[in-house]
Amino acid sequence: MTKHVPLTINGVEVRAPEGTTIxxxxxxxxxxxxTLCHCPDVSSQGVCRLCLVKIEKRRRLEPSCRTLxxxxxxxxxxxxxxxxxxxxxxxxxxxxxxxxxxxxxxxxNCRLQELVTHIDYNERRFNRFxxxxxxxxxxxxxxxxxxxPNKCIHCxxxxxxxxxISGTHAIDMAHRGYDLKVSTFANKPLKESVCVSCGECVExxxxxxxxxxxxxxxxxxxxxxxxxxxxxxxLYLGIRGGxxxxxxxxxxxxxxxxxxxxxxxxxxxxxxCHERLSFPLVRAYDEYAQASSIVDEVTEKGKPxxxxxxxxxxxxxxxxxxxxxxYVASTLSHYKGDQFSAISSAKCTNxxxxxxxxxxxxxxGTNNIDHxxxx
Amino acid sequence: MAGLAASFGSGAxxxxxNEIGKAACIFAIGTNTTANHPIIGRQIDRALRNGTKLxxxxxxxxxxxxxxxxWLRLQPGTDVALLKGMMRVILDEKLFDTSFVKERCEDFExxxxxxxxxxxxxxxxxxxxxxxxxxxxxxxxxxxxxxxILYTMGITQHSxxxxxxxxxxxxxxxxxxxGKPSTGVNPLRGQNNVQGACDMGALPNVYPGYQKxxxxxxxxxxxxxxxxxxxxxxxxxxxxxFEAAHAGKVKALYLMGENPxxxxxxxxxIEKAISRLELFVVQDLFLTDTARLADVVLPAASFAExxxxxxxxxxxxxxxxxxxxxxxxxxxxWMIICDVARNxxxxxxxxxxxxxxxxxxxxxxxxxxxxKYERLKKSGLQWPCPFxxxxxxxxxxxxxxxxxxxxxxxxxxxxxxxAETASNEYPFILTTRRSIFHYHSVLSRKVPGLNALRGEExxxxxxxxxxxxxxxxxxxxxxxxxxxxxxxxxKITGVVTPGVVSxxxxxxxxxxNILTSTALDPIAKIPEFKVCAVKIERKESAYISKDYLRxxxxxx
Numbered sequence: 019m020t021k022h023v024p025l026t027i028n029g030v031e032v033r034a035p036e037g038t039t040i041x042x043x044x045x046x047x048x049x050x051x052x053t054l055c056h057c058p059d060v061s062s063q064g065v066c067r068l069c070l071v072k073i074e075k076r077r078r079l080e081p082s083c084r085t086l087x088x089x090x091x092x093x094x095x096x097x098x099x100x101x102x103x104x105x106x107x108x109x110x111x112x113x114x115x116x117x118x119x120x121x122x123x124x125x126x127n128c129r130l131q132e133l134v135t136h137i138d139y140n141e142r143r144f145n146r147f148x149x150x151x152x153x154x155x156x157x158x159x160x161x162x163x164x165x166x167p168n169k170c171i172h173c174x175x176x177x178x179x180x181x182x183i184s185g186t187h188a189i190d191m192a193h194r195g196y197d198l199k200v201s202t203f204a205n206k207p208l209k210e211s212v213c214v215s216c217g218e219c220v221e222x223x224x225x226x227x228x229x230x231x232x233x234x235x236x237x238x239x240x241x242x243x244x245x246x247x248x249x250x251x252x253l254y255l256g257i258r259g260g261x262x263x264x265x266x267x268x269x270x271x272x273x274x275x276x277x278x279x280x281x282x283x284x285x286x287x288x289x290x291c292h293e294r295l296s297f298p299l300v301r302a303y304d305e306y307a308q309a310s311s312i313v314d315e316v317t318e319k320g321k322p323x324x325x326x327x328x329x330x331x332x333x334x335x336x337x338x339x340x341x342x343x344x345y346v347a348s349t350l351s352h353y354k355g356d357q358f359s360a361i362s363s364a365k366c367t368n369x370x371x372x373x374x375x376x377x378x379x380x381x382x383g384t385n386n387i388d389h390x391x392x393x
Numbered sequence: 394m395a396g397l398a399a400s401f402g403s404g405a406x407x408x409x410x411n412e413i414g415k416a417a418c419i420f421a422i423g424t425n426t427t428a429n430h431p432i433i434g435r436q437i438d439r440a441l442r443n444g445t446k447l448x449x450x451x452x453x454x455x456x457x458x459x460x461x462x463x464w465l466r467l468q469p470g471t472d473v474a475l476l477k478g479m480m481r482v483i484l485d486e487k488l489f490d491t492s493f494v495k496e497r498c499e500d501f502e503x504x505x506x507x508x509x510x511x512x513x514x515x516x517x518x519x520x521x522x523x524x525x526x527x528x529x530x531x532x533x534x535x536x537x538x539x540x541x542i543l544y545t546m547g548i549t550q551h552s553x554x555x556x557x558x559x560x561x562x563x564x565x566x567x568x569x570x571x572g573k574p575s576t577g578v579n580p581l582r583g584q585n586n587v588q589g590a591c592d593m594g595a596l597p598n599v600y601p602g603y604q605k606x607x608x609x610x611x612x613x614x615x616x617x618x619x620x621x622x623x624x625x626x627x628x629x630x631x632x633x634x635f636e637a638a639h640a641g642k643v644k645a646l647y648l649m650g651e652n653p654x655x656x657x658x659x660x661x662x663i664e665k666a667i668s669r670l671e672l673f674v675v676q677d678l679f680l681t682d683t684a685r686l687a688d689v690v691l692p693a694a695s696f697a698e699x700x701x702x703x704x705x706x707x708x709x710x711x712x713x714x715x716x717x718x719x720x721x722x723x724x725x726x727w728m729i730i731c732d733v734a735r736n737x738x739x740x741x742x743x744x745x746x747x748x749x750x751x752x753x754x755x756x757x758x759x760x761x762x763x764x765k766y767e768r769l770k771k772s773g774l775q776w777p778c779p780f781x782x783x784x785x786x787x788x789x790x791x792x793x794x795x796x797x798x799x800x801x802x803x804x805x806x807x808x809x810x811x812a813e814t815a816s817n818e819y820p821f822i823l824t825t826r827r828s829i830f831h832y833h834s835v836l837s838r839k840v841p842g843l844n845a846l847r848g849e850e851x852x853x854x855x856x857x858x859x860x861x862x863x864x865x866x867x868x869x870x871x872x873x874x875x876x877x878x879x880x881x882x883x884k885i886t887g888v889v890t891p892g893v894v895s896x897x898x899x900x901x902x903x904x905x906n907i908l909t910s911t912a913l914d915p916i917a918k919i920p921e922f923k924v925c926a927v928k929i930e931r932k933e934s935a936y937i938s939k940d941y942l943r944x945x946x947x948x949x
Contacts, residue, residue, distance in 0.1 A: 161842030185427070185438035214829055215846060216431065240716035243703050243773075245696035246832050248582035249410065249432045250705025252772065255697060255716040262697055262716060271772055273410055273705065279431035280830060280846075281837060286697065288839035289720065293679050295692030296721035334680075334690070339724065339732075346689055347736030349672050353645035356624075359634045362595035363650030363726075364584035365836075367701025367713055369750040370726040371586070371593035372601060373742070374649060377730050380619050381739045385606050385628030386643065389595045390651055391587050392631050392919045 025091040040082035040093055041069055051095050052104060052133050054111070055173035056083045057222050059276075060182045063174055067107050068133065071095045079103070101137075109139045113147040115225075116168035123233040124226030130171060154199070159207035162284045163220045163230045167199050170227040176200060176219035183277065188213040200227075215280040221266065234263050241268060245365065246281040249273060253282055262286050298342030299334040350382070359386040395917040396558025397578065400566070400802050402795020403603060405588060407577030408541060408788040409707045409775065414439040416575040418537035420530075422450040422561065423472065423547020423923075427457055428829040430581050430706075433543070446537050448530045450475060451547060452824065453853075453895060454888045463530045469824045469893060470551055470811035470924040471520040476560035477808065478516025478524070479531035480508050483567060488535035490569030498566050499800045507805030519808065535568045539575040546583065550825075550922040552812040552912040559804045566801050572790040582706035584833070585696075589704030592761070592776070593754070597628030602758035618757055619741055630918040632657070632911065639666040647674045649726055650693065654682040655834035655901050658909040658920040659876050676726060681835055682901045692723040699725035701747045702769065704776070708786070710764050711773035811924040812912030819874060819926035821858070821894045823908060831899040838899060850903035851884040853895040854929070859885045862929060871930040872896070877907035880932060894927065 034043035064081035074092035192201035202211035236256025252271025256264035269276035427434035734742035
């Protein structure tokens, strides 16, 4: 059991477990401290200086995200002096930010916007700053997200995420002073770097610097399990207009705890792929197909002729589900016993695998069923 | 899996994924975890930050090697020799867990003799790893507790895969690294529900819950439950199905959601076998390379269009929920199977929802006995979960193994070379791998973004070999084995050692598995994807003539 230490924040008696930061203690007690560079998933770096607080008997203001709670600490999170300081910090950040919220995909969901409403800034002083419009090129090389360095506020959350969560170390801060920027090794486009496109940084970017290419927001989410590998990460599929448009990790899931890889986060597009089969298909030489009125030729690319022509030359024809089920059922009934085999799928659900093996064993009367576990 | 079942009594990951982060030593052998299971790769990262020791054994320089404390760069297919060398050091230096071996293992004497007939120098010579490195790795693994072993296809996809697995299991057993948190032997399963498909009895020799078909009592239980007579003889395995089809013994094949034309070994043979079938039914999302050969293709619904459960690699049964309506006319696989069965006048297929199917599974599968949909709402349950208030089992064998005696089997294992070795005609060893951007051959290939990141095959080759063959980076070459040939681009990299080339198998247009060998493990019947002999030839037509270049690429 961790020891809880008592301290005072804004005159309120608070108890916080030993080893937590003032910021976390305050947030747990329902006290708001503005911050831009703090992300609970990664270590604190204290670079934005917006969370500075006053601590009794200390000479300087301390960043609350990096100061641990101590017994009997008396903390003030908000007064005229702190307010003034925060305003200047915010003005400096804003003066260096591509300020075009109307056209920004992050608008409405942006931490910087949120801080502007909380902290406010002095318009006259702000206008005296030299607004040197940065016109750095936008990196659109990655197929899933864009990086716009003009909107970057140098909070380093993406860098910490890449190092601590993804473990990829694809990006870091480069250059000094005004030229400071997030960069890949040798400033290559993201696609040519070691970036694995897991998108964890995109999830955590507080502003519009890293944004997914698909900008719509889902109207509802469905909790499910990823289909790409055996890890079985929990994810939420975001739906809009009957289509999946986004996926995010399920933090409640004990397997991935909110983490996702590139396949999990962006690999759901196959669901809407235009190549999805739309009707049951049958080879044209079969009588059911000839009876069918809807005929659609499916091109067979580069299919070598290795079998009797009569069987393989037929083109695929679309038929209805009723016809297809009847056709499969009636033909299968001629092949009962060990002349029948089935291959099940490790992509299908437990229920489907259970039913399939039951079908093979009960209806077809054979144990000839296997799947790709051996591969 | 057969190897683990023989050693411990059941084949599955013994421990859980989030225990990996808390292990003191991780031994990753034959697993490119950061590419194939990135989220487990992150657990390894987390562990390393907490001071965990990492030993990697892999012939390729995978990303984990950079982070490893010891990297054993063995020759492909020599895992048994390497592991026996490690166990020799452990026995010689008395680093093994005497009380664990005494109380919970069987056949230690036979095992000891088999290890002792083999000295460290021989192990070093065969595996290509120095004796010093083997000894260091052995000491690190045996003396840092808790230690966990992760492995995947690098261990299993060999003609001696079962021997590899049993060696790995022996190593964990002698050091007592099993049956405790953060220890164990952890095969990271490949496909999302490969564990579940095995659990559900989609195997030729067992009913759901690994209950043997040739066991009379078990069969009677299922006959009673399903109301019919059941066939008592075990069926044929995947690789044997195609052999039987080729021989005309199997005349009809019903395939649900697989693409053997791209993913199975020696795919030219598979194509030939399929062409001899009288009836070939395929149920899939797409018109795959395999479905193109079918007589009937039934469009199935994807994971986002149906309800059900997946069982992940750590035996966790988790819910899959319908997010959208089936695209076009697709139907969930379970509905199609029920419809076909009902049309064949079969009883016991009147299900309205996957929920009802799970109830039937529950009643017949002891390890799934407590798994009900309402318990899976928040997060999954790890089997064995025998009754409805059981909390699930994060790690197996805490007090007994699943063998008849309750004790684990230490097995003497002999090193056997791979079925194919490099020869004058085929001087390179081809080992297959996976890319982080794809998994198998169908789903991820239909995602444009993933194809943009990795859209074509690359043959990895060592700079020394590339220089001797006079080939340039990015050049298209012909890779050929006894069974066939494919064209692919060359990527010159130090990731592979001289004499070894590496390819993925995701691309239907470059079917790497035309090359691979069908040599099977005699017990598990797993094909040897990881070792086959190939040659590399320059493709003359790949050169673009200077005349052509001068005219630009627009004119013809």
